[in-house]
Amino acid sequence: MTNKQPIGFIDSGVGGLTVVKEAIKQLPNENIIYLGDTxxxxxxxxxxxxxxxxxxxxxxxxxxKNIKMLVIACNTATAVALDEIKKQLVIPVVGVILPGTRAAVKSTKNLQIGVIGTAGTVKSGSYKQAIITKVPEAAVTSLACPKFVPIVESNQFQSSVAKKIVAETLLPLKNKKIDTLILGCTHYPLLRPIIQNVMGQNVKLIDSGAETIGEVSMLLDYFDIANTDTLSKADYSFYTTGSTVMFDGIAKEWLAALPVYSKHIELGGSQSCDTMVEKHITYDQ
Known part of the structure; x- marks a missing residue:
């Protein structure tokens, strides 16, 4: 393993780009390869x-691609696959749940913590279990938000449709006394302004993906594999199993000035979910 080898990021779609954005900010020397299974x-x-x-x-x-570390930048995949993959790989493997949990526990003042995520993440109970393990007296309210990911994947996260769906979905949390809300899906930070507006400025939003980069940085130092070459420009490669046009459009907007030209790849029985996305959006309109 060499320090110049890239860090690999995987996600179910474009959501993991929120983690990559933080990695570029905190770890500017690191080469990155990202794969979104859109x-x-x-x-x-x-x-x-x-x-x-x-x-x-x-x-x-x-x-x-000879990565030196794997970041599972997907809460659902972290919840069900992290332990298995971690045991079988010789390189460091990082998930997004524990870093987000630690940040929430540190943030809350009244021990009323909310968690929003996909149906799979909420069903796994991973966040609730991790929080209760650290703070047994904490009250955790979890809410599945299955319509959020299709909004982001279809590049409608700034639309009036998004505002309507977020407001309606988060309604059950409005009568709770939570002071801290974990964004338990790496897609959700793209909806952050809308979520914050719905929940109110008194609720602290925890970006589990962004918190993960702190752990990545620590492991790079611990294993002495951080890229210390400040003279060479970091290399970023992006791959998607879906539309490169859709992926690049979202990536360029989210990653600001960084030019993104993704490459399309095929993984075992990949089938487009465009119909699924369209169904969600049409239904909620």
Whole structure:
């Protein structure tokens, strides 16, 4: 393993770009390879066995790219596949749940913590279990938000449709006394301004993906594999199993001035989820 080898990021779609954005900010010397399985998103409604299978397919692709660390930048995949993959790889593997949990526990003042995520993440109970383990007296309210990912994947996260869906979905949390809300899906930070507006400025939003980069940085130092070359420009490569046009449009907007030209790849029985996305958006209009 060499320090110049890239860090690999995998996600069910474009959501993991919120993690990459923080990585570029905090770790400017690191080379990055990102793979978003946009053709088969969302992962949240899928059976755990299928999510594990898809996560392994993405992992094997990045291993062939000679990565030095793997970041599972997907809460659903972290919840069901992290432990298995971590045990079988010799490189460091990082998920997004524990870093987000630690930040929420540190943030809350009244021990009333909310968690929003995909159906798969909420069903796993991973966040609630992690929080209760650290603070047994904490009250955790979890809410599945299955319509959020399709909004982001279809590049409608700034639309009036998005505002309507977010407001309606988060309504059950409005009568709770939570002071801290974990964005338990890396797609959700793209909806952050809308979520903050709905929940109010007194509720602290925790970006689990962004918190993860702190752990990545720590592990790079611990294993002495941080890229210390400040003379060479960091290299960023992006791959998607879906539309490169849609992916690049979202990536360029989210990553600001960074030019993004993704490459399309095929993974085991990839099938487009465009119909699924369209169905969600049409239904909510």
């Amino acid at each position: 053709a088969r998103c969302p992962y949240g409604p899928r059976p755990a066995k299928q999510v594990i299978e898809y996560t392994w397919e993405m992992t094997r692709f990045l291993l062939r």
